[in-house]
């Protein structure tokens with residue numbers, strides 16, 4: 570049995586069983602292959618006498634998912650921040666967690682007798698596959714695969730094991746019911762960056778987050794153990810092409826490229842131009858962040874798997890239904906594939922002239938989503 574070293578304090582403890590580790594242990598975990606403490610540390614579970622929970626932690630380990638635990642007390646500051654953003658027009662027309670802050674900021678109401686928020690993060694950084702020839706668009710790293718499926722499976726097993734022990738437990742992964750970053754911060758896994766990302770020392774911000782809320786009592790992490798790590802750095806603020814982070818720690822969705830790729834609204838020209846070859850999301854404020862550079866070096870040897878690039882002609886040729894089905898991991902308003910096609914037309918218009926003729930079939934369309942984007946792509950006076 571290998572226990573955690575002195576730098577590897579368990580951050581969560583369920584009925585006396587360690588389930589995760591604090592930030593000092595996150596360096597090079599799991600897929601990075603250089604794990605000095607995280608996988609070994611989880612061996613503290615062996616021989617502690619609670620078979621189902623031991624099995625649960627072993628499953629988590631297999632999935633390369635890190636867990637932390639926090640008290641299920643209300644997220645008072647985050648609720649205020651959310652309401653403030655909506656009131657100041659910084660939330661655009663999004664719903665998500667702002668639809669019901671009385672739910673998303675209140676884990677204590679998620680299950681009867683809620684005691685604990687278990688936050689799970691999974692690292693997603695992988696080397697960028699070579700850009701194919703032809704008309705291509707770029708996807709954000711979190712969409713190269715489906716980290717949420719990994720989290721759902723891992724936390725689903727945790728939930729099942731907790732339920733088998735007679736506990737109540739509910740899982741929310743990237744759902745509107747819970748502000749995931751706050752769970753991760755309170756669980757001692759991350760700090761909040763000026764780009765608003767949850768940044769885990771040793772993993773960076775290229776990490777997806779999932780949440781489980783339970784009536785089981787766990788020892789809470791100390792969130793102050795993960796220090797706010799931005800200091801005087803302003804790289805993300807300077808790099809954001811549209812000024813969406815001009816107020817540090819607060820994102821103005823009206824200016825955020827990521828928002829516009831998943832909005833029903835037509836992007837104003839400066840936003841459309843700034844999108845470049847992005848057909849969904851934006852990683853600029855993470856790519857420049859120094860907290861991602863070390864993890865990227867450590868993970869550079871991983872296979873270049875995942876769908877980093879999409880063929881714009883294939884997106885435009887697919888039926889709307891096929892396109893949404895193929896990209897089920899992406900949030901698409903109303904599950905309407907035309908929004909993805911619109912994004913492809915915008916990228917086409919921003920790309921080399923030789924490919925823009927692909928927009929022609931849509932140019933005469935009176936479809937209010939596709940027509941304007943196609944005509945923009947074909948315009949020479951921009």
Ligand code: B12
Nearest residue numbers: 666709743748749750751761767777778818820827850851
């Ligand atoms: C709405 C939403 C968006 C919106 C708005 C994002 C935003 N910054 O608020 C849009 C569509 C723009 C978006 C974009 C992206 N998103 Co998003 N999104 C969400 C969603 C559904 C809710 C977020 C939320 O409730 N925000 C509420 C506000 C109040 O929180 P916040 O800005 O995150 O603030 C946190 C801290 O900054 C801090 N805080 C708040 N105010 C202040 C003020 C000060 C002074 C300080 C110090 C701290 C502080 O408290 C909050 C909680 O800890 C979550 C999923 C979920 N259910 O939680 C995913 C989520 C946040 N998104 C995620 C991702 C991956 C992205 C993108 C990277 C995708 C992409 N590549 O395009 C971008 C990143 C853009 C960016 N810089 O944030 C991940 C983030 C993972 C991580 N490591 O942080 C999440 C958690 C999904 C998940 N479960 O994995 N997203």
Ligand code: SF4
Nearest residue numbers: 809825826851853854
């Ligand atoms: S995701 Fe892109 S547009 Fe949005 S804040 Fe970050 S850099 Fe700016």
Ligand code: SF4
Nearest residue numbers: 762763799802805858
């Ligand atoms: S780029 Fe700099 S300021 Fe922005 S989140 Fe990273 S460390 Fe913080």
